[in-house]
Amino acid sequence: SYELTQPPSVSVSPGQTASIPCSGDELGNKYVFWYQQKPGQSPVLAIYQDTKRPSGIPERFSGSNSGNTATLTISGTQAMDEADYYCQAWDTNSVVVGGGTKLTVL
Amino acid sequence: QVQLVQSGAEVKKPGASVKVSCKASYYTFTSYGVSWVRQAPGQGLEWMGWISTQNGNTIYAQSLQGRVTMTTDTSTRTAYMELRSLTSDDTAVYYCARDRSDLATYHYFDYWGQGTLVTVSS
Numbered sequence: 639s640y641e642l643t644q645p646p647s648v649s650v651s652p653g654q655t656a657s658i659p660c661s662g663d664e665l666g667n668k669y670v671f672w673y674q675q676k677p678g679q680s681p682v683l684a685i686y687q688d689t690k691r692p693s694g695i696p697e698r699f700s701g702s703n704s705g706n707t708a709t710l711t712i713s714g715t716q717a718m719d720e721a722d723y724y725c726q727a728w729d730t731n732s733v734v735v736g737g738g739t740k741l742t743v744l
Numbered sequence: 745q746v747q748l749v750q751s752g753a754e755v756k757k758p759g760a761s762v763k764v765s766c767k768a769s770y771y772t773f774t775s776y777g778v779s780w781v782r783q784a785p786g787q788g789l790e791w792m793g794w795i796s797t798q799n800g801n802t803i804y805a806q807s808l809q810g811r812v813t814m815t816t817d818t819s820t821r822t823a824y825m826e827l828r829s830l831t832s833d834d835t836a837v838y839y840c841a842r843d844r845s846d847l848a849t850y851h852y853f854d855y856w857g858q859g860t861l862v863t864v865s866s
Contacts, residue, residue: 669850671850673789680856683853687850735789
């Protein structure tokens with residue numbers, strides 16, 4: 639079955655750029671979606687179809703997808719961006735979700 | 745504003761079944777499918793399956809085949825997820841989500857319910 643791999647944790651200093659990778663076999667041939675989840679809250683869609691931002695998501699959030707890796711990038715990271723981030727794709731009649739990355743802003 | 749309001753927390757004994765509801769508001773219910781996603785304590789997200797609100801077609805995660813049933817009632821704009829033969833491994837927060845799909849190359853979730861905690865304990 640298809641798998642998406644994310645690092646368990648990423649750290650970034652406030653104001654710097656955070657990059658969260660998500661890898662999968664020929665992932666660039668699929669659409670990738672990203673969700674942000676803060677403690678005790680439901681997930682929120684952050685990026686859809688690789689690069690698009692839903693309304694309400696700050697411009698500092700962006701996405702890319704090529705080859706075997708999709709990346710969520712947060713420019714000028716703020717303390718409020720500290721959260722778990724999950725990548726997601728669709729493969730052979732199944733939604734596949736990465737294991738999640740805890741972003742720490744310190 | 746799109747809302748998905750789920751039923752309240754449940755405590756079940758091993759071997760029992762649970763049925764969680766998800767009532768949709770402020771959008772055309774039959775224009776979008778519904779997916780269910782669960783999250784065990786301290787763990788990541790696990791997709792459980794999808795149901796079409798137009799015709800009731802379903803796709804279930806292989807790991808749950810035979811134990812899960814998803815249904816909808818279009819008259820009340822409500823989706824349901826029933827999980828049978830519960831074990832402690834099914835203890836989790838269960839989310840419904842509005843599913844956007846082209847039915848071929850992607851599914852994704854643009855609105856989520858507030859979550860329903862299901863605890864399985866003897």
